[in-house]
Amino acid sequence: MKYAALKGMEDILSPDIAIWQAVEAKARDIFARYGFQEIRVPVLESTDIFIRGIGQETDIVEKEMYTFTDKGGRSVTMRPEGTAPVVRCFVEKNLHTLPSPQKFYYMGQMYRYERPQKGRFRQFYQIGAEAFGVAAPAMDAEIIMMLANLLEAAGLSGLNFELNSIGCAECRPVYRQALRDFFGGKLQEYCPDCQRRYEANPLRILDCKVPRCIELRQGSPSVPDYLCDACRTHFDGLLAILDSFEVPYTLNPNLVRGLDYYTMTTFEVTSEHLGAQKAVAAGGRYDRLVAEFGGPDTHAIGFAIGMERIVTLLKESSQTELRAPKVFVATLGSEAEMEGIKIVEMLRAKGVWAEQSYGSTSLKSQLRRADRIGAEFALIIGENELKAGKAQWKNMKKGEQGEVPLSEVMQFFMEEC
RNA sequence: GUGGAUGUAGUUCAAUGGUAGAGCACUGGAUUGUGGUUCCAGCCGUUGCGGGUUCGAGUCCCGUCAUCCACCCCA
Incomplete structure (x- = not known):
């Protein structure tokens, strides 16, 4: 009987471990300069936390969670992402009573029961940051610039920063309906996945890679045209800051985030040197989530970096020297x-x-x-x-x-x- | 959950249906107590697992498991 690590679970050791440690050290250094404090939340949480936070309809909740019943009969879940637990902590500990903004970072394992492939694992590590309490676009800019600085300090280059605003509770439903109206006419001609997306989340059709679907969606309603004044002003404010500091980005009106809680600003950092799973980091605003968890209305924004994907890139670009005794x-x-x-x-x-x-x-x-x-x-x-x-x-x-x-x-x- | 590819020594890979091999790695040796290069020797396998076809299966067939890649989705 020969034992092996579970599917999608990897051992991390020399020589790769040196890269992990270096990235983590850089992250701590950069985060400290931006005033982000480390937060360590449990790996195991009440299942409700994730259903409420991520959304019942999402794939993560519907089919990817490591959920089981503990000996007390409670349904508990291995965290599939870091934001929901941090928000739970923020609300539970009444952190809104502390001077605003409160800024946190974390690094640790996440768990999703998926079929592994290049850049995707069942246990994977994320480095994440979350900032609570600021509505101004200056916070969006700070988060994005901090992420860019961190990735550069880690030794990565040639990354693509994509940016979008998906609107708020006021304007997103309007846009969503406009999309449904547009797709509805020729729905039968779209791929089966898109027909399913039409019901579940029509914004996702904008992401489909099937050539026929790309053709069909030419001329579809574009998010920027549907943003309300507040969202438009916020997004323009963010872009103005990024432009004045010459932070490179590309606008991608089709950029959709998978988790339900995102509002307004969303962003994603991708690399062409990975496989199909090419996002190395992603994030956005989630202004409704704190209230959703029973806290006061609190603006929030954050991101998460996929450690394995970064390490994959660093392994290709730099040679790791083995540590040797003197x-x-x-x-x-x-x-x-x-x-x-x-x-x-x-x-x-x-x-x-x-x-x-x-x-x-x-x-x-x-x-x-x-x-x-x-x-x-x-x-x-x-x-x-x-x-x-x-x-x-x-x-x-x-x-x-x-x-x-x-x-x-x-x-x-x-x-x- | 769906599809495709691949499973042979620690590792990378060979082997027209006819005795399972090589490189690298590992261990030891090449006269007294000196590494690397070189030379010599040694060690290493239920060919992922289980059935079937055959005189005979690493090779053909079926099943199963595992890994990888892709879809879905996502960091």
Whole structure:
């Protein structure tokens, strides 16, 4: 019986783990500068949180959630996204009573029961940010610029920023009806998926990739024409800020977000170097969600980054160098081994990565291991050296070798570092 | 949930229906206590699993499981 990780669940380890850690470190750094505080919410929440937050009609809720009944008979769900739990926390802890805005970031696992493919997993990691309490487009701009800065700091380039406004509770229904009126006439000619979308979410038809559907929807109503004055003003305000700071973006009137809670500003960052799942980050406003959870009317906006997708891009563009120890101490004989352990521990105490031989095998095999793990120096202590109070140092890359008194070993390596 | 492709050694891959192999990796050796390059040797398999056809199946057929890619949808 051979065990394997569950479908769609991946182990993350060296050498990739270095990329993960680097991205996470960059994120913490950038978020801190923008005044975003880390928030850690549970992975498991009451199922209602997600039904209410994401929407009963969505695929996520209808077929992708890891939901089960706990021993107390409650229906609980492994979080499929991060926003709903953060909003739950915001409302539960009455965070609206703290100085506005409240800005949070999180990083962690999400779970969706889907068929895995390139860039899609059942357990995946997101880095997300959420800002509560500001209606002004300056907040939209800040979030977008922070995201752009983070992606750039992580080492990504050539990404495509797409931007749209899908309107508010006032103007979106009007637009939706206009779309239904437009599609309704030739509905039979659209693909089966689109006919289904017509009922579920007509905005999705704008996203269909079937050539015939793309043809048919030529001249369909465009969102910008249906935005109410407030939404229009807000969106124009955002674009003005982005333009004045020369933040690159492309307007995409067909950009639709899948989750029900989005309002007004929506955005998506894509790469052409991924597979079909090419979105590396996405987000938008969700001004109704806090109230939906029983809190006061609170403006909010956020985004989430797909870690695996970013790491995939970084693996293609940059070579990861394996971390290697500075010193490998090879010893011969039990007395020398004790001396070796002492030196290794002293080096470590000084912050130097040092490896030991773990019992004396042949010098040949010890040096072979030193070479294989990429140690920069080998320090050889045999019985002869011990008697003379010395050690042999060897630079593994240059092949140079020399003697150093045992009492000066620490000083020798401090100078080399 | 739907469709397609692929499953052979740790890994990358071979093997007109006729004895399962190679490179890399790993372990050891090439005279005393010196890695990499080289040379030699060794180790490694119920050919994913279960049936069927056949004198004979890694190879053909059916089923099943797994992985990958795509659809749906999404980060």
